[in-house]
């Protein structure tokens with residue numbers, strides 16, 4: 602018995618902001634951003650809510666399009682997909698985000714209502730850029746213990762609302778978007794082979810974002826800074842170390858080696874972090890899904906969107922092993938090995 606990923610989807614807001622447009626806001630240049638990060642553009646939600654983007658991604662996943670290539674088949678030839686998934690079959694919605702439209706109801710509840718998921722229970726989860734990994738792991742665990750047959754896992758962000766658009770160290774990096782996956786409990790298949798999640802204390806506040814509540818009449822509080830704040834160099838160092846640690850621990854748990862992994866879907870934070878991991882493990886770069894160029898770092902949406910890109914490319918064949926890797930605020934990191 603196991604939990605498989607049977608369908609995926611992604612959605613980006615319409616408004617695209619390229620590096621030249623960012624140059625009008627802060628002292629930077631397009632070439633610097635591209636060479637240091639791999640990012641050429643990002644999308645910013647102007648007229649769409651996080652709910653609308655998320656529902657678009659989820660509806661695409663619920664179509665159950667074909668995404669696995671045929672073994673020995675011609676390039677682009679795809680096996681039949683899961684087919685349209687009945688909304689009544691979804692028993693669980695987990696919504697990973699740090700930028701919900703509202704606190705109450707939860708985003709998962711809003712998705713349930715909007716999509717008519719009459720039999721679903723749902724809740725939100727915050728594990729920053731590792732959010733999708735933590736959510737998929739939670740869904741898998743709940744499905745294995747409670748017998749829920751199908752779950753919808755969404756990673757979605759509107760980071761444009763917490764980024765400081767006057768800080769060139771951060772505003773160049775982040776974007777908005779949503780990714781979704783449908784998970785299915787299967788009596789005969791493994792699907793998710795194993796997972797390793799880890800938290801690290803952010804002792805130096807290298808990646809933080811505060812929040813401001815209303816003033817209460819009994820106490821005088823100083824206004825708080827609500828922007829995302831980051832020490833780029835230290836986060837870079839953390840990311841490289843944490844990715845190696847969760848990869849090594851997951852491989853040790855499963856008994857597989859890096860050579861057994863067909864594709865890697867890393868969190869899309871910086872192309873140099875991905876290159877660094879590729880070099881360290883001597884993994885050809887074409888085994889990594891790289892989607893950062895036109896999205897930037899979309900936090901919890903990054904891994905499911907990149908996974909959707911990889912699966913829709915038709916490169917992944919039945920039986921292939923794909924490792925998903927997340928890291929970010931918390932500090933947090935996680936790796937999940939999935940057999941498709």
Ligand SMILES: CC(C)(COP(=O)(O)OP(=O)(O)OC[C@H]1O[C@@H](n2cnc3c(N)ncnc32)[C@H](O)[C@@H]1OP(=O)(O)O)[C@@H](O)C(=O)NCCC(=O)NCCS
Pocket residue numbers: 628629630633634637638730769770773831832833834836837840870871898928929930
């Ligand atoms: C943010 C990041 C791109 C900065 O790149 P970097 O190579 O570390 O650059 P540094 O911060 O060391 O700055 C190098 C120089 O570029 C300058 N610089 C910084 N941002 C710049 C920008 N947007 N445009 C032009 N110059 C910039 C700095 O001021 C510095 O100039 P100096 O040498 O004259 O002092 C990089 O640290 C990074 O991506 N870190 C990881 C962030 C991340 O992944 N966060 C999310 C995790 S989920």
